[in-house]
Ligand SMILES: Nc1ccn([C@@H]2O[C@H](COP(=O)(O)OP(=O)(O)OP(=O)(O)O)[C@@H](O)[C@H]2O)c(=O)n1
């Protein structure tokens with residue numbers, strides 16, 4: 767199978783409290799966004815990489831991704847992550863399969879990509895995630911309402927993999943109905959379609975806050991899984 771990946775990188779990184787987009791932060795010598803893109807450069811089944819970027823940051827992005835030969839376009843992002851991805855989806859050539867992967871997750875493993883590829887061919891919509899390690903409770907204000915059976919939940923990561931037509935329909939439906947979502951799968955779920963699940967790794971963190979930079983450094987030191 768061959769696929770195109772959409773990498774949203776048009777956020778503000780506001781929870782990182784820096785005066786520039788967090789995907790430009792260097793881990794060692796390499797900007798986070800380049801580390802993320804390189805994971806897909808290295809996967810022989812990835813044919814094209816398209817990013818969403820902020821208008822004022824296009825030149826910086828192209829510069830940081832110099833030599834990444836699969837990067838075919840950087841498209842203007844939108845207000846929220848979902849708008850950025852929709853802009854890219856509308857701009858790209860149709861492909862059999864589309865993966866969506868956060869620009870801020872530089873430690874995705876080849877194994878995770880391989881599992882998603884095998885599964886999406888059978889199931890059309892596949893997400894990856896890890897089992898929570900903590901006890902989980904539903905709360906109301908500062909009171910516990912119930913303990914959630916943690917065997918029945920996962921913490922969801924990206925990449926998320928879809929048949930192109932299905933993802934297109936899901937994004938169109940979400941736009942028409944003005945749905946607000948936090949991942950791409952939610953839009954497919956809104957169509958009443960089944961979404962399958964494969965394993966991610968605990969290293970596949972989304973770099974969101976300052977503490978995550980320390981975790982990222984230690985993942986780099988030990989080598990990511
Ligand atoms: N309008 C937006 C918002 C987010 N993203 C991208 O979506 C990914 C995951 O989003 P998140 O971690 O929430 O990033 P930010 O929105 O940048 O962070 P924050 O919410 O702290 O501002 C990031 O790679 C980010 O650049 C995007 O392309 N367009």
Ligand SMILES: O=P(O)(O)OC[C@@H](O)[C@@H](O)[C@@H](O)CO
Pocket residue numbers: 847868922923924948949972
């Ligand atoms: O933290 P935010 O809600 O802005 O973004 C979350 C999404 O990027 C996130 O849902 C996926 O990475 C899957 O976990």
